[in-house]
Amino acid sequence: MKYNFNAGPSHLNEEILERISNSIKNFENSGLSIIELSHRSKEFESVIEECKVLLSELLGLDSDSEVFFMQGGASFQFYTLPFNFLRTNDCVYYANTGRWAEKAIVEAKRFAKVKLAGSSKSDNYSRIPELEITNENARYLHITSNNTIYGTEYSGIPDCQIPIVADMSSDIMGRKFDYNAFDLIYAGAQKNLGTAGVAVVIAKKHFIQEAKEGLPPMLSYKNMIANNSLFNTPPVLAIYIVLETLRWSIRYGGIERIDKTNRAKAKLLYNTIDESNLYYGTARKEDRSLMNVCFKLKDKSLENKFIDFTNSHGIIGIKGHRSFGGFRASLYNCIPLEYVKVLTDVMKEFERKYG
Numbered sequence: 001m002k003y004n005f006n007a008g009p010s011h012l013n014e015e016i017l018e019r020i021s022n023s024i025k026n027f028e029n030s031g032l033s034i035i036e037l038s039h040r041s042k043e044f045e046s047v048i049e050e051c052k053v054l055l056s057e058l059l060g061l062d063s064d065s066e067v068f069f070m071q072g073g074a075s076f077q078f079y080t081l082p083f084n085f086l087r088t089n090d091c092v093y094y095a096n097t098g099r100w101a102e103k104a105i106v107e108a109k110r111f112a113k114v115k116l117a118g119s120s121k122s123d124n125y126s127r128i129p130e131l132e133i134t135n136e137n138a139r140y141l142h143i144t145s146n147n148t149i150y151g152t153e154y155s156g157i158p159d160c161q162i163p164i165v166a167d168m169s170s171d172i173m174g175r176k177f178d179y180n181a182f183d184l185i186y187a188g189a190q191k192n193l194g195t196a197g198v199a200v201v202i203a204k205k206h207f208i209q210e211a212k213e214g215l216p217p218m219l220s221y222k223n224m225i226a227n228n229s230l231f232n233t234p235p236v237l238a239i240y241i242v243l244e245t246l247r248w249s250i251r252y253g254g255i256e257r258i259d260k261t262n263r264a265k266a267k268l269l270y271n272t273i274d275e276s277n278l279y280y281g282t283a284r285k286e287d288r289s290l291m292n293v294c295f296k297l298k299d300k301s302l303e304n305k306f307i308d309f310t311n312s313h314g315i316i317g318i319k320g321h322r323s324f325g326g327f328r329a330s331l332y333n334c335i336p337l338e339y340v341k342v343l344t345d346v347m348k349e350f351e352r353k354y355g
């Protein structure tokens with residue numbers, strides 16, 4: 001038995017994996033594998049349609065929202081977003097809350113003047129900074145709603161008058177949130193939404209109208225929407241895995257129950273860390289992420305022993321990001337509370353033995 005706390009690609013549960021493996025052999029009694037199916041077939045069109053409907057239902061999206069799929073992961077969106085929206089004399093705001101935000105900033109700088117709305121770089125990204133927007137004509141504010149590497153998240157929506165865009169790769173659908181407050185959301189699917197190979201983009205129709213015309217079609221949001229994510233052959237299998245993940249999320253009880261379980265999981269792990277004399281959390285308490293729990297050992301010399309000990313109990317994927325060190329347990333939606341109980345019991349046992 002493995003307890004997989006990887007930061008992404010992340011654990012998918014048995015129920016989802018079972019359905020995917022059946023569909024690899026025979027998709028919905030069509031006699032064809034999902035990976036043999038034409039992307040222009042009625043069957044695949046209905047996969048896309050159902051994804052859009054279920055995602056809208058799960059996130060409570062309003063009728064002004066467009067949902068579409070693009071290849072290239074979230075990193076591709078770092079470039080695609082400014083490419084679609086920014087003109088040379090534009091001003092745009094980005095909040096710098098970590099490595100992924102930094103990468104998004106680098107791409108935006110290719111197109112326009114980027115102003116920092118706030119940064120927590122001087123504190124090694126251990127908190128969410130206060131944001132300040134002074135130019136109300138700026139094209140948008142970009143935030144990274146959950147910072148996967150540092151374990152911080154925005155607890156609310158930034159208060160500002162300009163459109164807000166969020167990289168939600170590591171927290172989309174992980175909590176109740178006003179998803180309609182964002183003019184555009186993008187997320188690589190490999191954490192809460194399924195598997196790598198596709199990014200989900202959710203954009204307000206009124207905001208999309210401001211996107212540039214005449215762009216190369218593979219990079220154009222307007223073109224992707226006009227072609228219902230089927231301009232060329234999309235990553236059929238990855239989109240289908242998103243569908244099975246969404247179907248499971250609905251069967252599980254939707255965002256209400258997901259939110260409740262995720263809070264219980266995070267509370268259990270943070271309490272274990274806070275009550276111990278060996279572990280300490282690295283993120284400011286008010287900004288702690290529900291999805292990625294980052295912690296370190298007060299006695300650094302025990303780190304290798306801790307990894308060996310947890311591995312010997314089947315726990316994998318808890319090494320911190322190589323740029324940050326320490327440990328990180330990612331508690332994405334498919335991780336059940338029981339896995340976190342196993343992890344915290346093992347952490348306590350380790351502390352009793354070696355702490």
Ligand code: PMP
Pocket residue numbers: 007008072073074075076100144146147148149167168169170188189
């Ligand atoms: N943004 C965030 C918040 C992430 O966590 C990641 C990946 N861990 C990325 C962007 C990059 O995603 P991708 O690998 O899909 O390009």
